[in-house]
Amino acid sequence: MINKIINLGDSALYCDFGQEVNKEINSKVIKYFNSVRKSNIEGVTNVTPSYNKLIISFNLSITNFKKIKKKIETLNIDYENKIINKEIQIPVCCENPFSLDIKRLEKKLNLNREQILEKFFNKKYFCYMTGFIAGMPFLGDLDENMRANRLETPRVKVPKGSIGLTEQFTNIYTFESPGGWNIIGNTPLNIFDSFNENEPNLINPGDTVIFKEITFSEYKNYHD
Amino acid sequence: MINSYFELIRSGINTTYQDKGRENLYHIGIPYSGAMDNRNFLIANKLVNNNLYAPVLEFAYQGPHLKYKGDKISIAVTGDVIFKIIKNGVENIGNCYESYQIESGDEIDIISTNKTIYGYLAIGGEIDIKFQWESCSINTKAKIGSNDGKKLENKQIIKLLKLNSNKDKKKINYINSKVENIRVIKGTNFNYFSEEGKQNFFEKKFIVSKLSDRMGMRLQGNKIDNIVKTNIKSEGLIRGVIQVPPDGNPIIMLSDHGTIGGYPKIGVVASVDYDRLVQISPGSKIKFTEIQLTDAETLFKLYEMDTDNLLSQI
Numbered sequence: 001m002i003n004k005i006i007n008l009g010d011s012a013l014y015c016d017f018g019q020e021v022n023k024e025i026n027s028k029v030i031k032y033f034n035s036v037r038k039s040n041i042e043g044v045t046n047v048t049p050s051y052n053k054l055i056i057s058f059n060l061s062i063t064n065f066k067k068i069k070k071k072i073e074t075l076n077i078d079y080e081n082k083i084i085n086k087e088i089q090i091p092v093c094c095e096n097p098f099s100l101d102i103k104r105l106e107k108k109l110n111l112n113r114e115q116i117l118e119k120f121f122n123k124k125y126f127c128y129m130t131g132f133i134a135g136m137p138f139l140g141d142l143d144e145n146m147r148a149n150r151l152e153t154p155r156v157k158v159p160k161g162s163i164g165l166t167e168q169f170t171n172i173y174t175f176e177s178p179g180g181w182n183i184i185g186n187t188p189l190n191i192f193d194s195f196n197e198n199e200p201n202l203i204n205p206g207d208t209v210i211f212k213e214i215t216f217s218e219y220k221n222y223h224d
Numbered sequence: 225m226i227n228s229y230f231e232l233i234r235s236g237i238n239t240t241y242q243d244k245g246r247e248n249l250y251h252i253g254i255p256y257s258g259a260m261d262n263r264n265f266l267i268a269n270k271l272v273n274n275n276l277y278a279p280v281l282e283f284a285y286q287g288p289h290l291k292y293k294g295d296k297i298s299i300a301v302t303g304d305v306i307f308k309i310i311k312n313g314v315e316n317i318g319n320c321y322e323s324y325q326i327e328s329g330d331e332i333d334i335i336s337t338n339k340t341i342y343g344y345l346a347i348g349g350e351i352d353i354k355f356q357w358e359s360c361s362i363n364t365k366a367k368i369g370s371n372d373g374k375k376l377e378n379k380q381i382i383k384l385l386k387l388n389s390n391k392d393k394k395k396i397n398y399i400n401s402k403v404e405n406i407r408v409i410k411g412t413n414f415n416y417f418s419e420e421g422k423q424n425f426f427e428k429k430f431i432v433s434k435l436s437d438r439m440g441m442r443l444q445g446n447k448i449d450n451i452v453k454t455n456i457k458s459e460g461l462i463r464g465v466i467q468v469p470p471d472g473n474p475i476i477m478l479s480d481h482g483t484i485g486g487y488p489k490i491g492v493v494a495s496v497d498y499d500r501l502v503q504i505s506p507g508s509k510i511k512f513t514e515i516q517l518t519d520a521e522t523l524f525k526l527y528e529m530d531t532d533n534l535l536s537q538i
Contacts, residue, residue, distance in 0.1 A: 009409050009492025010520040012462045021457055033251065046250040048460030050484060055460035057250070060495050060524050065517060131253035131460070131483040134366045138458065138484075174253075175367065192253075194368050197357055201252050 001028065005072060007065045008055060013072060015054040021140070021168070025052045026128045030205050035077045041068065049205055050129045051138075085206040090172070090187050092121075092163055092211045093219040098186035101151070105165070105182055108148045119143045120184065120211060125170060127207045135174040135192025137203040142168050154180030161186045163211070172203075188214075188222035228294025230347070230382040236334065238284040238437075239376040240362035241353055241369065244277045249357060250483045254368065256463060257361035257480050260342045260438060260502040263531050264302040267396065270538045271300035271323045272348035273388045279353060279360040279370070281345040281382075287334025288345070288376065294384065298323045298391040299332060303343030304400045304503075307334040322395035323348070340400060340503040348391060352383040363480050365439065396538050403500045404429075404508070406493055407515040407523075411466065413456065413488035421448035421472075425490060429509045430474065436506055438480040443510065447472030450488060458486040464493035464501075478502060494520040496527045 001017075008014040015032065018025050026049075033049040036056060043063030048055040058068050094102070094117055105116055125139035132138075142165065150166050155178065158164070162173040164181025171181060174192035191202045203209060214222075232239075242265065245258020259265030259282055266276050281288065287305065300323040301307055307318045310331040318324060318332075320343075326332065337343045353360050353370035360370040367373030371380075414422065430445035454470040461467075465477045467487035476493060477485075479502075493501055494515050504510055515523075 006412065007409070007517055008412055008462060008489070009464055010495050010517055010524065012492075014412050019457075037248075045247045046462075047248075048250040048483060050459040051457050053457075053459040055250075055462065057462050060521065061528055064521055129458075129484065130251065132458070132485070133482060134253040134368070136253055177365070194356060194366070194373075205251075 001077065002032070005069055010065070011058055011060040013056040013065065013068055015056065015072065017052045017054070019052065021051040021128070023126050026126075027206070029054050031077060031079060033205070034083055035075055036072070038078070039075060041071050044068065048131070083206065085208065087208045087210065088203055089210050089212050090189055091214040091218070091222065092185040092187050093214050093216055094185035095216045098162070098183075100162070100183035102184065105148060105184065109145060111145065116146070116184070117213065119146050121213050122210060125209045127203050127205050127209060129205050130201055130203065133174060133177050134194070135201045136171055137191070137209065138169055138171055139209050140169045142170060148182050150180040151182065154178055158183060159186065161188065163187060186219070188219050226295065226384065226387065228297065228384045228387060230290040230292050232288050232376060232378060232380045232382070233291055233331070234289040235376045235378050235380060236283045236288040237286045239288050240282050240364070241279045241351070241360045241371060242282040242362070243279045243360050245361050245479065246357045246359045250460060253483050254357070254366065255363070255479065255481050255483055257363045257369065258359070259344065260479055261303070261344075261499045263499050263534075264342070264344050264400075266531065266535060267321065267398065267538070268300050268302040268344040268346035270535050271302070271321070271394050271396070272298045272346045273390045274346060274348060276535070278346070279351055281376070283334060283343050283345070284337070284341050286336050287343060289331065289333040290382070291329075291331045292326050293328050295328075295387055296391060297326050297384070297387050298348035299326050300324070300346050301334065301343060302346075304338040304340045305334060305343035306336055306338060307332060319395070321398050323393055325391055325393070339402065339505060341505050342503060347382070347384070348388040349384045350386040352385045365480060394538050396534060398534060400503065401500065403497070403504070405511050405513055406497050406501050407520065408466065408491040408493055408512045409515060409517060409520055411489035411491040414490055416450050416452040416488040417468070417490060418449040418451045421450070424448060426512055426514055429511045432504055432506050432508050432510055434506045438478055440478050440481055441476040441501070443474045443476070445473075448474065448490065453488070455486050456488055458484050461485045462492070464495070464498055465489050466491045466493065476501070494523065496520060496523040
C-alpha cells in the first residue's frame with residue numbers, strides 16, 4: 001500500500017504513496033491517516049496527510065523510528081470509509097474589491113471574466129488536505145483551461161476569506177496571510193474557528209466543496 | 225481570591241506566553257509552537273517550584289520591564305540574559321539560573337538577551353490566562369493561544385490566581401553552550417541538489433539572516449543549486465526541516481512553522497541540537513555536519529539525561 005517508508009529526521013516517518021496527485025492516491029493517504037489516528041500508537045504526536053504523502057511525527061523521548069515503522073507496517077487499515085464526508089457550499093463574491101487577480105487570470109488563461117466564472121462555479125472540488133495555515137483547504141481539480149502559475153512575487157498580505165487558484169488547485173485563505181495564489185474572489189464564511197476546539201475546520205480532507213456565486217450586496221448582508 | 229499581579233511597564237519587542245505547545249494538530253494546519261528553547265523553559269519552572277510545563281514568559285532580544293503588586297512571590301530568569309531587580313529604588317544586576325523573592329513595589333527590568341535570542345521568565349504561581357488545545361502558547365501568526373494570540377503589550381496586567389507556598393531560594397550553575405555546528409540528517413530530497421551544492425551544504429558556513437523568527441530561520445551563504453525540480457508537490461513539514469527554495473538559500477522550519485510546504489528538503493536538524501539552534505542570533509555563523517539516524521537517537525537520549533540531571537540538582 002505504502003510505496004516506501006523512510007525517516008524524515010530523527011522523529012518522523014515519511015510514508016510515500018506515489019508521485020501523482022489524484023483522488024485515488026489521496027483517498028489511500030486519508031485512510032491511513034484515519035487508521036493511524038484511531039490506533040493511538042504510543043508516542044505518535046502528529047499525523048499529516050498531503051496529496052500523496054503521510055508524515056507521522058513521534059516523541060523521540062519515548063519511541064523511535066524503528067518501532068513506529070514496524071507499527072505502521074503491521075497496522076490494520078480500515079478500508080471501509082466510515083468517516084462521513086460532507087458536501088459544503090461556499091458563497092463567493094468575485095466583484096470588486098475581491099477579485100484581485102481577475103485581470104491577470106484573463107490574460108494568462110486567455111478567457112474572459114464570464115468564461116472564468118462559469119468554469120469555476122457550481123463544480124465539485126475534492127479536499128485533498130488542510131494546512132500551511134490553520135484550516136486552509138487544498139481543493140481540486142480545476143478545469144484544464146483554468147490552470148495558472150503562482151504570482152511571480154507573492155503578496156505580503158492576502159485578505160482573509162480570499163479564494164486562490166494555482167495549477168490544478170484552489171484554496172481559501174482562512175485568515176490574512178502572505179501568499180502567492182491568484183485571487184479570484186472572497187467568501188464571507190468563516191472557514192476556521194479556533195474557539196471550536198473539537199471541530200475548528202469547516203472543510204476537512206475528503207470533503208467536497210461547491211462554490212456558489214454571490215453579489216457584493218449579498219456578501220455585505222451575509223451576516224445580517 | 226488573591227490580588228497579586230505584575231504590570232508591564234514595557235512589554236519587550238516579542239514577549240509571549242509559552243508552555244510545551246500543542247500536539248496532534250498538524251493535519252488542520254496548527255504547529256507545535258511552545259517554548260523555543262525547551263531546556264531553559266524547564267529549568268525556569270523548576271527554579272520557582274512550578275510544574276515543569278507551566279506557562280512562562282518567553283522574550284526575544286529585549287525583554288519586559290515589570291512592576292509587582294501583591295504578596296511575596298518567587299521569579300527566575302533563564303537563558304543568556306542581562307536583567308536588573310529594583311527594590312526601593314535600588315538597582316541590582318540579577319543572575320540567571322537563580323530564583324529571587326519579589327515583594328510588592330519591586331520591579332524586574334529584563335534589558336536584553338546577550339548573544340542569544342530567547343530568554344524565559346518563570347513566575348512562582350498560576351497565571352490567569354486562557355488555554356487553547358490544552359496549551360497557552362501564543363502563535364501570533366494564527367492568532368491562537370492566550371492573550372487572544374497576540375504578543376504582550378505595554379501596560380498589560382499579568383494577574384495571578386495562586387502563589388506557590390515554597391519560595392525558597394534556588395540556583396544552579398549552568399552556562400548556555402554556544403554552538404556553531406549543527407548536526408543534520410539528510411533530507412528526503414537530498415539528491416535534488418548539485419554535487420557542489422551538497423558539498424557546500426556540509427562544508428561551508430552560512431550566516432543567519434535578520435528575517436528569522438519563531439516560524440523559521442533564513443540562511444545566507446553559498447547558493448545550493450537544485451538540478452531536479454525547485455518545487456515538489458506540497459507535503460507535511462516538521463520542526464527542524466531545512467527547505468531550499470528556488471533562490472538557493474536554506475530556510476529551517478522552527479516551532480511556529482507552516483504545516484505544509486512545497487520546497488525540496490535537503491536535511492533535518494537533529495533533535496539534540498534544536499534548543500541550541502534556535503538561540504543562534506542573526507549575523508552569526510552556522511555550519512552543518514552530517515549525522516546518521518542512530519547516532520542522532522543516542523545523542524538525544526544523552527541530552528535528555530543531561531537535562532534531567534540538571535533539573536534534579538535544583
